[in-house]
Amino acid sequence: MRLQxxxxxxxxxxxxxxxxxxxxxxxxxQMWERSGGNAGMVDALVAAWNDKNxxxxxxxxxxxxxxxxxxxxxxxxxxxxxxxxGMDLIYGPQFEAAGQLVDITDKVKDWPELKTASPGHMAxxxxxxxxxxxxxxxxxxxxxxxxxxxxxxxxxxxxxxxxLAEIREYADKITALGGDVKGYFLPGSCxxxxxxxxxPLIWASGGTVEPKxxxxxxxxxxxxxxxxxxxxxxxxxxxxxxDARAETGETFHLRFGSGKVGMMGTGNFNITLxxxxxxxxxxxxxxxxxxxxxxxxxxxxxxxxxxxxxSKRVDDAVDxxxxxxxxxxxxxxxxxxxxxxTRGDMAENKYFQAEPLVQDVAKAIxxxxxxxxxxxxxxxxxxxxxxxxxxxxAYYEDTDLDTIISEAxxxxxxxxAE
Amino acid sequence: MHSxxxxxxxxxxxxxxxxxxxVFTAYPLAQMVWMSLHNWSLxxxxxxxxxxxxxxxxxxxxxxxxxxxxxxxxxxxxxILMIGGYLIALLTAENTPLRQITRSVVFLPVVIGLxxxxxxxxWLFSYDFGLVNRALLDLGIIDKPVLWFGADAxxxxxxxxVSIVWKVLGFGTILFVAAMxxxxxxxxxxxxVDGAGFWQRVRHITFPLTARTILxxxxxxxxxxxxxxxxxxxxxxxxxxxxxxxxxxxIYLNSFPYLKLGYGAALSLILAGIILICTVLQMLLSRRSxx
Numbered sequence: 001m002r003l004q005x006x007x008x009x010x011x012x013x014x015x016x017x018x019x020x021x022x023x024x025x026x027x028x029x030q031m032w033e034r035s036g037g038n039a040g041m042v043d044a045l046v047a048a049w050n051d052k053n054x055x056x057x058x059x060x061x062x063x064x065x066x067x068x069x070x071x072x073x074x075x076x077x078x079x080x081x082x083x084x085x086g087m088d089l090i091y092g093p094q095f096e097a098a099g100q101l102v103d104i105t106d107k108v109k110d111w112p113e114l115k116t117a118s119p120g121h122m123a124x125x126x127x128x129x130x131x132x133x134x135x136x137x138x139x140x141x142x143x144x145x146x147x148x149x150x151x152x153x154x155x156x157x158x159x160x161x162x163x164l165a166e167i168r169e170y171a172d173k174i175t176a177l178g179g180d181v182k183g184y185f186l187p188g189s190c191x192x193x194x195x196x197x198x199x200p201l202i203w204a205s206g207g208t209v210e211p212k213x214x215x216x217x218x219x220x221x222x223x224x225x226x227x228x229x230x231x232x233x234x235x236x237x238x239x240x241x242x243d244a245r246a247e248t249g250e251t252f253h254l255r256f257g258s259g260k261v262g263m264m265g266t267g268n269f270n271i272t273l274x275x276x277x278x279x280x281x282x283x284x285x286x287x288x289x290x291x292x293x294x295x296x297x298x299x300x301x302x303x304x305x306x307x308x309x310x311s312k313r314v315d316d317a318v319d320x321x322x323x324x325x326x327x328x329x330x331x332x333x334x335x336x337x338x339x340x341x342t343r344g345d346m347a348e349n350k351y352f353q354a355e356p357l358v359q360d361v362a363k364a365i366x367x368x369x370x371x372x373x374x375x376x377x378x379x380x381x382x383x384x385x386x387x388x389x390x391x392x393x394a395y396y397e398d399t400d401l402d403t404i405i406s407e408a409x410x411x412x413x414x415x416x417a418e
Numbered sequence: 419m420h421s422x423x424x425x426x427x428x429x430x431x432x433x434x435x436x437x438x439x440x441v442f443t444a445y446p447l448a449q450m451v452w453m454s455l456h457n458w459s460l461x462x463x464x465x466x467x468x469x470x471x472x473x474x475x476x477x478x479x480x481x482x483x484x485x486x487x488x489x490x491x492x493x494x495x496x497x498i499l500m501i502g503g504y505l506i507a508l509l510t511a512e513n514t515p516l517r518q519i520t521r522s523v524v525f526l527p528v529v530i531g532l533x534x535x536x537x538x539x540x541w542l543f544s545y546d547f548g549l550v551n552r553a554l555l556d557l558g559i560i561d562k563p564v565l566w567f568g569a570d571a572x573x574x575x576x577x578x579x580v581s582i583v584w585k586v587l588g589f590g591t592i593l594f595v596a597a598m599x600x601x602x603x604x605x606x607x608x609x610x611v612d613g614a615g616f617w618q619r620v621r622h623i624t625f626p627l628t629a630r631t632i633l634x635x636x637x638x639x640x641x642x643x644x645x646x647x648x649x650x651x652x653x654x655x656x657x658x659x660x661x662x663x664x665x666x667x668x669i670y671l672n673s674f675p676y677l678k679l680g681y682g683a684a685l686s687l688i689l690a691g692i693i694l695i696c697t698v699l700q701m702l703l704s705r706r707s708x709x
Contacts, residue, residue, distance in 0.1 A: 069675055073461045074674075076460070098462045188568060189568045243565060245565060245568050246565055246569065248655060382671075382675060392658055396569075396658075
């Protein structure tokens with residue numbers, strides 16, 4: 001009897017020790033990533049890593065995208081940081097300048113993969129010549145157009161518009177079809193959507209948006225006023241759905257797939273999304289144009305992956321970065337999902353060759369810009385910032401555009417100077 | 419010597435409460451005052467700037483826009499909550515089964531979280547899918563859907579007011595009912611014997627004898643409205659053009675997304691000062707009316 005009790009206690013003690021010891025032996029890497037991005041892509045990358053690295057899996061947590069900047073800042077301030085962070089690439093410079101990310105230059109500088117990595121991503125991952133991150137995924141903006149609506153409106157479905165004037169002309173004809181169909185889409189309450197899809201129209205027209213630093217002038221060039229006038233005229237002509245005014249970005253990615261919009265600026269992610277949403281819809285992709293034919297541009301966006309100061313698994317995190325840039329991952333994960341590869345030399349692959357639309361949108365990378373500023377959120381991405389305020393006044397008021405632009409400039413300069 | 423000992427013993431008794439107040443109120447307040455005197459970022463070095471943040475607020479057009487909007491919201495919603503709550507309390511004060519059920523139904527939304535309630539009403543007011551537009555269209559009150567959020571600040575304000583009145587009305591009602599139950603029955607009965615009608619009894623008996631509760635509910639409503647944030651963050655996101663961003667919304671925006679803790683702290687102190695002034699004024703008015 002006594003022996004039995006002793007054996008039972010021994011077994012219980014062993015079980016208790018194992019329960020405590022097991023999590024310590026198999027500690028996952030903690031990774032944070034913003035919501036509202038390309039979650040499917042990030043899930044697939046993490047799953048692929050976990051398959052190959054069962055002893056150092058990544059535990060991925062999504063942070064609401066509007067809370068990402070303060071959440072990361074609070075984590076850094078409190079010391080409770082994850083091992084890896086995926087972040088919207090335009091926030092990279094702000095955290096790098098504040099010294100909050102691990103400098104990985106010495107660990108990655110000899111990687112051959114970095115030579116062909118997305119220039120826009122690498123630019124915002126670099127601060128004062130030091131590297132702090134690598135691309136996680138890439139999005140580019142382009143002009144998606146509904147070929148079915150083109151045909152109904154008597155337009156050639158193989159001839160997308162090449163200037164803003166042509167977009168207006170085509171939009172008028174598509175809107176005239178009636179019903180709930182409109183020629184174009186302009187999100188009225190989403191700062192990020194507009195920098196992704198309207199800023200390229202300004203860039204293509206020779207204008208600039210953000211100031212690079214405190215001494216730089218924002219919103220330069222005639223292209224700014226010309227594009228704002230064009231947008232105002234499009235809305236007044238009834239070419240945009242009325243509820244676009246309330247679009248905060250929550251349903252922006254679903255608009256094109258609804259089949260009720262003739263043309264709109266959106267991202268490569270909408271290829272798969274639109275097919276899922278509206279399998280029968282025939283659509284094409286062109287580059288976002290400027291005022292004149294031949295002028296084109298795009299926004300190279302997406303996320304970078306970085307290592308916050310305080311991470312205890314820097315070497316493992318760097319190994320994950322190498323994994324992301326490897327040939328196999330670029331083709332068998334990124335390209336297989338019809339997402340942009342983050343290395344330019346991997347764009348020629350069997351998956352893209354079988355899908356002409358991806359090849360069309362990949363052309364945008366060559367003409368894409370990625371803004372570089374230390375105060376991107378406050379200047380541009382904030383729903384309360386001067387970028388969206390300027391657009392809302394331009395889109396929905398009759399106030400003189402020069403006044404609107406000069407007031408927005410003053411606000412941007414004040415923010416940049418702080 | 420005996421009184422000195424008594425004082426020390428007294429101090430010992432209040433020490434736990436004093437410690438609690440010092441740790442959870444006095445210290446954070448002092449810390450916030452200290453932060454307000456700095457350019458204090460969450461991720462970068464802080465810099466002492468004395469009253470620079472307060473000067474910045476004075477010249478910040480958004481500060482005045484938010485303050486005016488918050489005051490406008492408070493002035494509009496408070497009478498609705500007071501009058502509406504009091505009338506429903508008068509209607510349901512008697513303890514009959516039907517009136518008890520009615521009070522419970524009116525009170526039910528109070529227990530729903532403000533975030534959940536705001537999300538519910540955000541979708542009820544949806545342009546395409548909302549039941550509000552659907553009902554108004556079917557009743558012929560409107561001939562095309564209304565864009566409740568993102569277009570007109572006043573339309574958005576009234577939509578938020580509707581949602582908050584639905585949610586919060588029951589709270590005041592319950593407090594008013596309790597106050598009405600405390601009115602001595604013999605006073606009302608004596609008035610009835612003298613021929614006083616219902617509204618005369620309300621005016622001359624019920625209303626004066628529930629004045630303290632009315633003041634309390636008004637105070638709670640005013641403070642709550644001046645501190646409004648959740649409903650505007652969720653339903654309007656400050657749109658259009660920050661015209662529906664309340665004072666607390668501005669504090670949140672500067673403190674967290676913009677990482678300007680120092681400026682957010684200064685704005686918080688300014689708002690706290692305004693609320694204190696409103697509270698003191700109300701207390702003085704109440705004392706005067708009792709005198």
